Amino acid sequence: MAETTDDRLRLLIERVERLEEEKKGIADDIRDVYAEAKAVGYDAKIMRQIVRLRKMSPDDRAEMETILDLYKAALGLG
Amino acid sequence: MAETTDDRLRLLIERVERLEEEKKGIADDIRDVYAEAKAVGYDAKIMRQIVRLRKMSPDDRAEMETILDLYKAALGLG
Numbered sequence: 122m123a124e125t126t127d128d129r130l131r132l133l134i135e136r137v138e139r140l141e142e143e144k145k146g147i148a149d150d151i152r153d154v155y156a157e158a159k160a161v162g163y164d165a166k167i168m169r170q171i172v173r174l175r176k177m178s179p180d181d182r183a184e185m186e187t188i189l190d191l192y193k194a195a196l197g198l199g
Numbered sequence: 200m201a202e203t204t205d206d207r208l209r210l211l212i213e214r215v216e217r218l219e220e221e222k223k224g225i226a227d228d229i230r231d232v233y234a235e236a237k238a239v240g241y242d243a244k245i246m247r248q249i250v251r252l253r254k255m256s257p258d259d260r261a262e263m264e265t266i267l268d269l270y271k272a273a274l275g276l277g
Contacts, residue, residue: 130246133236137229137250144225151218158211168208172215 155165174182193199233243252260271277 129239130236130241133232133241134246134249134253136232137246138253140225140229140232141250144222144229147218147222147225151215151222154211154214154218158208161207163208163211168212168215171212172219175212175216 155168158168159165177185233246236246237243255263
């Protein structure tokens with residue numbers, strides 16, 4: 122009985138571990154794509170910004186840019 | 200020519216986006232496993248600790264536990 126419960130816990134933990142492995146594999150693939158982009162001359166940091174911007178709605182993007190401009194002006198950035 | 204370069208950048212960005220989607224899907228699956236574990240009575244927070252501990256080598260785990268005991272003693276924790 123206790124063994125069955127232990128097995129259930131172990132199986133749940135092992136499912137998490139397999140999924141974490143998969144997730145790590147994909148994170149590695151993402152790193153590879155950025156490395157490939159860098160190798161052909163793109164700026165990986167800017168690409169990450171683009172990915173982030175494309176995830177936002179046009180409204181959210183416009184709002185973020187307005188606030189960013191405001192803060193930049195307040196701090197005397199170009 | 201400029202179009203070809205733009206296409207290359209767009210394709211790279213889209214590859215990253217597809218991978219990010221996959222990664223998000225797996226993160227959701229992990230959350231589901233923990234929710235399932237919680238539903239049958241396990242403590243998800245402790246399970247996350249177990250997953251972290253199982254990732255470590257026995258040596259690293261022993262070292263971490265020694266230091267943890269030391270700090271606990273220093274701060275008067277049981």
